[in-house]
Amino acid sequence: MAEHDMGFEEKIAWAGVIVSIVHFTIYLGVLLTRAATTPMPETPYVDAMLWSIGAAIVVMIVVSIIVAVTTGKDGHETDIRDKQIKARAEFTSRGLLIAAALAALIFAMLELDAFWIANVLYLGFFFSAMLEAITKIALYRGGVPAW
């Protein structure tokens, strides 16, 4: 099998998968630890969620800079293929985001606690980001099929 040559955008997609898994795992760990002593809907989650999202954004910015510097000019530019792959990946993952939004809407109509509404949205962000990054990687490695 020919050696696969990763460009800037594919490396960022890999970083996205790893960062997403790490920040979601840490958030889940903090939440479950707190929930051991408190009923789930009353568990404090806002600070952990904000830190988790904020840290993920900062880490991704830092990783992007490091990847850009280490990749150099050769693989740094983004072209039409990158844009097509990004559009495909966003199209594929959008369904999960819509599902999470619908679930949040139903939870709000049922007057469930804000805890469940916020967390189902957070779950939707996580899974759609994961699916988007995995789809990108699959398209970079396997090729871009015609519509």
Next chain:
Amino acid sequence: MVKPTRVTNSIRALRFAAGELTQAELAERVGVTRQTIIAIEQGKYSPSLEVAFQIAHALGVRLDEVFGYPSTDHRTESS
């Protein structure tokens, strides 16, 4: 594994015919990433018509000398 595109190409051969043009040099001339040239050469990506023309121009040949498409048997004769 099924190839993502049926479009065939002779970029690799034409690069060597054009004085050992590297993938990076061709990418630079066309204005795409080196990875995109690799993907096109390997049949993993079908370029837009515009990029296809730019590749042909960069290699100094006609479009149909670079790219091909297998004919289908079920094509109907309309004239």
